Amino acid sequence: MIRLTTAASIAALSLASAASAQTAQPWMNTKLSPDERAALLEKELTLDERIGLVHGPMSMPIFGIKKPEGAIGSAGYIPGISRLGVPALEESDASLGVTNPLGVRPGDGATALASGLSLAATFNTKLAYEGGAVVGREARAKGFNVQLAGGVNLARDPRNGRNFEYLGEDPWLAANLAAAQIRGIQDQGIVSTIKHFSLNGQETSRHFANSVIDEAAHRESDLLAFQIAIEKGQPGSVMCAYNLVNGDYSCGNPHLLKDVLKGDWGYKGWVMSDWGAVHATDYILKGLDQQSGEQLDAKIWFGEPLKAAVEKGEVPAARLADASRRILRSMFAAGLFDKPVTPGGAIDYDANAQIARAAATEGVVLLKNREGLLPLAKTAKTIAVIGGHADAGVLSGGGSSQVVPPGGAKRVVPLGGEGMMGPFRSQYFNGSSPLAAIRKAAPDAKVTFDDGRYVASAVAAAKAADIVVVFGNQWMGEGEDAFDLSLPNGQDELIAAVTAANPNAVVVLQTGGPVAMPWLNDAGAVVEAWYSGAKGGEAIADVLFGAVNPSGRLPMTFPASLSQYPREALPGRGLPEKTQFDVPYIEGADVGYRRFAVTGDKPLFPFGYGLSYTTFAYSNLKLEGGASVTVSFDVANTGRREGKDVPQVYLTGAAGKPLQRLIGFDKVSLKPGETRRVTVTADPRLLASFDAKGRRWVVTGGDYQVAVGASAADLALKGGAKVKARTLKP
Numbered sequence: 001m002i003r004l005t006t007a008a009s010i011a012a013l014s015l016a017s018a019a020s021a022q023t024a025q026p027w028m029n030t031k032l033s034p035d036e037r038a039a040l041l042e043k044e045l046t047l048d049e050r051i052g053l054v055h056g057p058m059s060m061p062i063f064g065i066k067k068p069e070g071a072i073g074s075a076g077y078i079p080g081i082s083r084l085g086v087p088a089l090e091e092s093d094a095s096l097g098v099t100n101p102l103g104v105r106p107g108d109g110a111t112a113l114a115s116g117l118s119l120a121a122t123f124n125t126k127l128a129y130e131g132g133a134v135v136g137r138e139a140r141a142k143g144f145n146v147q148l149a150g151g152v153n154l155a156r157d158p159r160n161g162r163n164f165e166y167l168g169e170d171p172w173l174a175a176n177l178a179a180a181q182i183r184g185i186q187d188q189g190i191v192s193t194i195k196h197f198s199l200n201g202q203e204t205s206r207h208f209a210n211s212v213i214d215e216a217a218h219r220e221s222d223l224l225a226f227q228i229a230i231e232k233g234q235p236g237s238v239m240c241a242y243n244l245v246n247g248d249y250s251c252g253n254p255h256l257l258k259d260v261l262k263g264d265w266g267y268k269g270w271v272m273s274d275w276g277a278v279h280a281t282d283y284i285l286k287g288l289d290q291q292s293g294e295q296l297d298a299k300i301w302f303g304e305p306l307k308a309a310v311e312k313g314e315v316p317a318a319r320l321a322d323a324s325r326r327i328l329r330s331m332f333a334a335g336l337f338d339k340p341v342t343p344g345g346a347i348d349y350d351a352n353a354q355i356a357r358a359a360a361t362e363g364v365v366l367l368k369n370r371e372g373l374l375p376l377a378k379t380a381k382t383i384a385v386i387g388g389h390a391d392a393g394v395l396s397g398g399g400s401s402q403v404v405p406p407g408g409a410k411r412v413v414p415l416g417g418e419g420m421m422g423p424f425r426s427q428y429f430n431g432s433s434p435l436a437a438i439r440k441a442a443p444d445a446k447v448t449f450d451d452g453r454y455v456a457s458a459v460a461a462a463k464a465a466d467i468v469v470v471f472g473n474q475w476m477g478e479g480e481d482a483f484d485l486s487l488p489n490g491q492d493e494l495i496a497a498v499t500a501a502n503p504n505a506v507v508v509l510q511t512g513g514p515v516a517m518p519w520l521n522d523a524g525a526v527v528e529a530w531y532s533g534a535k536g537g538e539a540i541a542d543v544l545f546g547a548v549n550p551s552g553r554l555p556m557t558f559p560a561s562l563s564q565y566p567r568e569a570l571p572g573r574g575l576p577e578k579t580q581f582d583v584p585y586i587e588g589a590d591v592g593y594r595r596f597a598v599t600g601d602k603p604l605f606p607f608g609y610g611l612s613y614t615t616f617a618y619s620n621l622k623l624e625g626g627a628s629v630t631v632s633f634d635v636a637n638t639g640r641r642e643g644k645d646v647p648q649v650y651l652t653g654a655a656g657k658p659l660q661r662l663i664g665f666d667k668v669s670l671k672p673g674e675t676r677r678v679t680v681t682a683d684p685r686l687l688a689s690f691d692a693k694g695r696r697w698v699v700t701g702g703d704y705q706v707a708v709g710a711s712a713a714d715l716a717l718k719g720g721a722k723v724k725a726r727t728l729k730p
């Protein structure tokens with residue numbers, strides 16, 4: 001009885017103190033909206049506190065810079081305001097998992113997800129969400145509350161060194177996957193960014209590249225990807241890019257940041273700069289809210305210079321207050337105040353690795369399979385595995401997104417090199433060995449390994465085996481683009497010799513984008529495994545031996561040659577350092593397959609393409625017009641194995657204008673003989689063109705043509721519907 005009374009009075013006391021804390025800190029009232037809470041808190045800030053919120057350092061040791069005090073250590077840090085209970089922003093990169101740049105947290109690893117292109121190849125938003133949730137959970141346990149994820153730049157050039165981090169060439173596909181990934185992160189009570197706003201389309205001289213594009217085309221392509229991903233994902237922050245867009249640096253671009261993002265789209269979160277992308281204090285007047293990674297800029301513009309500018313009235317105090325309020329608003333919205341992040345939580349790396357494996361397996365694209373060479377017969381007596389460091393693990397891409405797995409990378413092959421990105425230039429192999437996984441899948445076979453350094457030795461190994469599995473690796477990394485579409489270090493010659501020596505050769509590609517495959521005719525089978533993450537070796541073996549029926553589809557066109565692109569010579573390449581140059585995006589909104597539809601060129605493999613161990617057929621197309629187009633059809637598994645298909649719906653004509661745009665897709669799992677009805681309704685903006693002068697979307701109205709198919713170049717069902725003319729807000 002006495003104990004009960006004591007417990008009751010303690011409860012009453014703590015309720016009372018919570019209530020008084022709430023009166024003292026009214027912004028802690030969870031019944032208020034994030035906007036109301038941010039406004040209440042922001043009013044309390046001093047000028048110095050506001051300034052403190054809008055800039056911050058890198059939190060990794062590089063170029064003699066020390067980790068800032070209080071920072072856990074990763075990409076960036078914004079100190080908190082303890083008197084008001086504002087937590088510090090602990091920021092980590094997270095495109096493919098929580099990073100540990102340059103080992104700033106000694107011994108700390110994280111689950112490596114497969115590359116963005118692999119995720120995009122799944123065409124599966126559920127897997128994107130689950131990957132995001134892995135990142136969010138691990139970030140939380142490590143003490144990070146901002147994740148620099150959500151890379152949604154469209155793949156406009158197959159050589160772009162960061163294509164592997166992004167989600168392919170189509171705005172609808174990329175936007176939906178990015179939104180799901182962002183939701184997965186933010187549902188763990190962590191802020192996610194979306195980046196790099198906008199048109200960071202190549203890495204070569206990225207600080208000096210001026211992306212030139214027509215406004216309408218921009219709205220219908222890269223900006224549309226951002227717009228839809230922001231609407232559906234609600235990221236707390238947008239990271240502006242290194243490059244210029246139509247003459248203004250992205251982070252000081254009033255049109256992009258004020259007119260489009262905060263104006264037309266009504267974005268309520270904050271704009272943070274990329275690391276070293278701020279060139280002046282007045283960027284705050286142009287829409288930037290926070291200077292990140294400030295040691296990389298010429299000055300800490302948003303520190304003392306901004307304070308002085310506010311004091312002199314050159315920057316209105318209200319604008320600084322707006323920037324601070326936006327940061328606080330996203331912190332409230334994500335739950336940073338109500339469920340503060342504290343380091344030291346437990347992480348189930350095994351469970352997370354299985355999530356990474358499921359996505360990586362579904363991302364594998366089967367490009368060629370001569371006479372059912374795959375899946376490999378478990379009865380094969382000898383298998384020669386060649387090249388690609390397959391004895392150690394699977395390749396990953398380099399740069400700020402590089403994840404170090406728990407226990408460290410299995411093998412690190414330094415590439416050397418100078419400059420800012422020099423320290424990041426190493427090939428890291430996640431310790432999931434394809435060789436070991438192949439041995440496990442074929443326990444009765446003799447499986448040999450040849451490292452592929454000597455062509456003659458590899459050929460001898462290939463000739464002595466029933467089956468060959470030869471790897472082709474293309475390391476890609478931030479800060480540089482691929483020189484061309486070859487596999488580096490003479491691997492094309494190696495694969496040509498091996499595929500000529502044994503017709504049962506399966507080529508497994510681990511690339512950051514399309515490659516030319518000059519040996520394609522001789523190859524028995526080709527599998528694109530991308531950078532496949534924590535359990536990539538197992539994912540590859542699952543597909544090779546048929547434990548999983550491949551269902552990946554290409555999220556970007558694999559061209560026959562670079563001459564099929566509008567910029568065969570890479571802009572900026574060969575120019576003296578620090579020379580500004582234009583990247584003329586003359587293809588406009590016709591990125592990737594959309595342009596192939598215009599030029600009529602035949603790619604090596606089209607967007608959306610990928611084989612299965614079963615077959616699918618489409619029938620019974622029904623179209624409904626009106627305010628948009630609703631497309632329904634049947635998908636049937638006509639083969640003998642269970643499998644997943646990615647039926648794709650394309651707009652092929654809009655009121656007499658021929659074009660090609662992906663307006664919907666689905667991922668369906670079907671047993672042999674099973675049929676499922678799929679229905680998609682197009683987002684009307686995909687039917688529209690952007691009217692730059694009138695600042696609105698215009699659906700002309702009239703007859704709209706639609707096709708359903710297995711890729712952009714394989715359209716099985718075709719039909720038309722009448723769509724009503726309408727305009728939509730920008």
Ligand code: BGC
Nearest residue numbers: 075093148195274275293400
């Ligand atoms: C990259 C960003 C990244 C930042 C912080 C920059 O080099 O472009 O994507 O978030 O570094 O590491």
